[in-house]
Structure formats: C-alpha cells, structure tokens
Amino acid sequence: MTRLGIIGGGQLARMMAQAASGLDITTTVLDPNADACAGQVAELIQAEYNDHRGLDELAGRSDVMTFDFENVPADSLRQLSERCRICPGADILAIAQDRLLEKNMFRELDIAVGDFYAVNNRPDLLAALEQTGYPAVLKTRRFGYDGKGQQVLRQPEDLEYAWRKLEGHDLILEQFIPFDWECSIIGVHNDAGETRCYPLTRNHHTNGILAYSHAPIPQLNASLQATAQEYLQRIAGRFNYVGVLALELFVVDGRLLANEIAPRVHNSGHWTIDGTVCSQFENHVRACCGLELGSTDTVGESLMLNWIGKVPDPESFRHIEGLHWHDYAKAARTGRKVGHATLTANQPEIFSRGVQQLSALHGGRTLLDWLSA
Ligand code: AMP
Secondary structure (H helix, E strand, O other), X not given: OOEEEEEOOOHHHHHHHHXXXXXXXXXXXXXXXXXXXXXXXXXXXXXXXXXXXXXXXHHHOOOEEEEOOOOOOHHHHHHHOOXXXXXXXXXXXXXXXXXXXXXXXXXHOOOOEOOEEEEOOHHHHHHHHHHHOOOEEEEEOOOXXXXXXXXXXXXXXXXXXXXXXXXXXXXXXXXXXXOOEEEEEEEEEOOOOOEEEOOOEEEEEEOOEEEEEEEOOXXXXXHHHHHHHHHHHHHHHHOOOOEEEXXXXXXXXXXXXXXXXXXXXXXXXXXXXXXXXXXXXHHHHHHHOOOOOOOOOEOOEEEEEEEEOOOOOHHHHOOOOOEEEEEOXXXXXXXXXXXXXXXXXXXXXXXXXXXXXXXXXXXXXXXXXXXXX
16 A cells, blocks of 8 residues: 655645555655644654655655645755655655746746846845836745735835834845736646646735635636646646646736646645546645556536635535535634635526525635626
C-alpha cells in the first residue's frame, strides 16, 4: 500500500487525505499545531516545518511526499528529496515562494504578465513608480498570501504609508492591472508528461481572500481556455512537474495576464470535489503516487462559496438542492478559511434556483451581480 506524507496539516491536506483514503492510500501529515484540521483524518506528526527530526520521521513513514502550502523551506525539501520522492519538486517551490522569480519565470516562458520592478530601497521604488505611474501595487517578494504583505499606491500621498508598512522586506512593484475579471487554471501533470486541465474558473476576492469561484464559465471564449492551458503546460513541462498546479490570471480586454502560481491544490479548485469526475485532490494524489490520472470533465455547473471566519448554520442551507457542505472542523477566527459549500447542478433551472436561494442567505446582491457580470 502507498503511504502519502504531507508537509502541512490544513484544509488542503485534509481534503488530500480524504481523497487518498478513497484510493486506499494512507496519509501522515506534519504540522506544528496539535489541532491541525488534517490531523482528524490522517496521522499527525506535530513538528515545525523546518524541524529535521520531524521531517525525517515523515519521510520514513512515506513512499511519496507533498505539501499543502508554499512556505515550506525549499532547502529542507531539497535535502528530503534525496531519501523520498517529493511532488512537486523544490525548484518550482522556490520560484513560487518569490514573486520576483515567479514573474521572471513568466517572462522567460513567454507568458503574458504586467510590468514589474524589483524594489530593494527607496530610490528603487521612486524609479519604479516613474515607470508604472499610479496606481501601482507594492508587495513583499516572499511570505505573502491572501492579499497580505501588499499595499496599493493610488496616489503619491500613499507612498509614505506603504513604505513604512513594507520597508525592510525585499519588495516588488507591480503595475496595477485594471482587470475585468480574475480566473485560475488548474491542471495536473504526471511523470509521463501528460497534462489534464479543469475548465477555467472565474474567481472573486474580498479583502484579498477568495470569496466565490464559478466554473465552467458560461459562454467562455474558447481561446482563453486554450491560452491558459498552454501557459500551464509550459510551466509544468519546464519543471517536469508532478501533481496539481494552479495559475492565477487576470483578464483585461479579453487578454490573459499571469498573476501567480501555486504549486499545489488550490482554493479555486475546491468545486472540483463535487463538480467533476475526479477532483483536484484525487488527481494530485494520483499523480504523486504514479497512478493513472482521472477525468477532469465536469458533472454540471458549480459555484463555490468560501466560509471565512465561521461556518454558518448548515440547517438553514439544507433546502438547497445540489449544495455540498464542507466544514473543515477548524476553530472560528476572523479572516480564517473554515469551510466552503459548492452548488453543483446539471440542469440550468436547478442551478439558478440554487443561486437565488444561496444568495438570499449569503452574498446577496454582490454575489448575484458578480455572477451575471
Ligand atoms: P495576490 O496575493 O498577488 O494574488 O493578490 C491578491 C489579490 O489582489 C488578487 O487576486 C487581485 O485581486 C489583487 N491584485 C494583486 N495584484 C494586483 C495587481 N498588480 N493589479 C490589480 N490587482 C491586484
């Protein structure tokens, strides 16, 4: 029997372990927190991510290892890869950890991206702003997630505050992209070089955190799907990638511009659990364990809502046909992703009725307007 090891024990690890169990694969997770939510469905090794003893123990208990978040030290992963297969590899992880390397990679692979400049000091910032003009987005190169570690500079008066907030970090200044909408492409790539992509997913963020995902996008221009897939394949091919890869993109005037990658399963792919034949979690486990990839075909139209801070009372949602409830069993905390729900229906009437019912309980007008835009 194959044993899967996951560095990180959050909800992504939890959903990977659940998918693994359906394939009769056992999972061990490593996480510093005794109450890590994946620990309820998998064996837990409680250790810091850079604790060599803990990592060694995980490697000893695993035939293949993966991770559920980006900030695993890439060097720890490199060392571990000498004794255990790790998917995906440390090279792409190191790139995903640094926004500058990531954007340089996009350019190198001829993937369209907005203008960006490295900022190591204040004169760099002023020179970069000369190029981008206002608005622009100043971001830390490392350890940013869910909109953390970034400041939008809308006018020259914003510069002092943004600089004070982020000074001392290696930074990047990005041109502000006046995007029409945001999307992501999620695909799985295996040892044999086969890629399977899910349909492009349209995403809406609130305060930098993913709020809603919708897929497949009705009346999507097929060339957007093809371009997004081509971009994902280029990255996966370049790194002999194994596992699920996510690429977040902006759509501006009908064109795609890359924002960032996640070398792992991704929040905007949670709908695939209920909305496709084989979810991103199962496909990630399949690729890591050298199993045949599963179908990425959809079984209907899906809308995923993230539960942020606290999970609402499921009782009030039970009447909604096609709604699938996912509670990560995490303690409530402001800004924390604690669960999600996916509405999936293969008949338009059921989908639109579900959307009306859902929006009456969560999201309201904002959700309806976003879906119809
Ligand atoms: P990130 O952490 O880079 O994914 O940023 C989180 C969110 O901030 C994105 O999903 C966008 O909504 C917004 N954002 C980030 N970078 C830019 C940019 N250069 N221009 C416009 N919006 C941005």
